Amino acid sequence: MLRLRPTYAVERVTDINLEDLKAENIKGLIFDLDNTLMHPQTSYLPDDIEQWLDTVKNDFKITILSNNPYTHYVKAAGKRVGCVAYEKAGKPRRKAALKALKDLDLLPNQVAIIGDRPLTDIWVGQRLGMTTILVDPLLKHKEIWIIKYLRKLEKIFITKALRTFSGQDEK
Ligand SMILES: [Mg+2]
Known part of the structure; x- marks a missing residue:
């Protein structure tokens, strides 16, 4: 049976410990868009996340990889954040994620993928290492x-995160 095990699990992107990632030689971050960075279908990017992304960009190459089919919506989000953004990514299929890696010019083990959906975001990341x-x-x-029901179903596949960030309580 499919087993999905995120390396880390946090409440909000801003809880990610960037120093820990740097220490693990992570140089690039691939973000899911809806419900990870933005409120879905509203283009609302919370202020704290927008400011946090500015700090992130000082130390990491970033890109957005969304399964959302609306090109205009996803591209606008990329423009707002200041990075390349791909729509119709088809996660957990590998194709778009491989393209994102190529654009970042990084290897899978130098990149962290961040998202709210185990069966799309975590799965594709796990498949690519x-x-x-x-x-x-x-x-x-x-x-x-x-959607609530689907999230419950997804939990069947997920096991506890592998590690916790420094200073993070176990989830
Ligand atoms: Mg999402």
């Missing part, structure tokens, strides 16, 4: 029942 970081969805309390 990247560090994987699972975040809680930004708006989980507002989701419709079918």
Whole structure:
């Protein structure tokens, strides 16, 4: 049976310990968009996340990899964040993630992928041998029942994170 085990699990992207990632020789970060960086379908990027991304960009190459099919929406998000953004990524398929790696000019073991969905974001990262970081969805309390149900199903596949960041309580 498929077993998904994120390297780390945090509540919010801003809880990621960047120093720990640097110490592990991570040089690039691939972000999911909806519910990881932005509130889905609203283009709302919380202020603390926007500021945090500015700090991140000082030390890491970043890119956005979204399964969202709306080119205009995803490209606008990339422009706002100041990085390349791919729509229709088809995660957990590898093709778009491999392209993102090529654009970053980094190897899978130099990159961490960050997202809220085990069966897309974590799975593709695990398949390619990247560090994987699972975040809680930004708006989980507002989701419709079918999405809540799917998230419950996804939990069947996921096991506890491999490691915790320095100073992080175990999740
Ligand atoms: Mg997402």
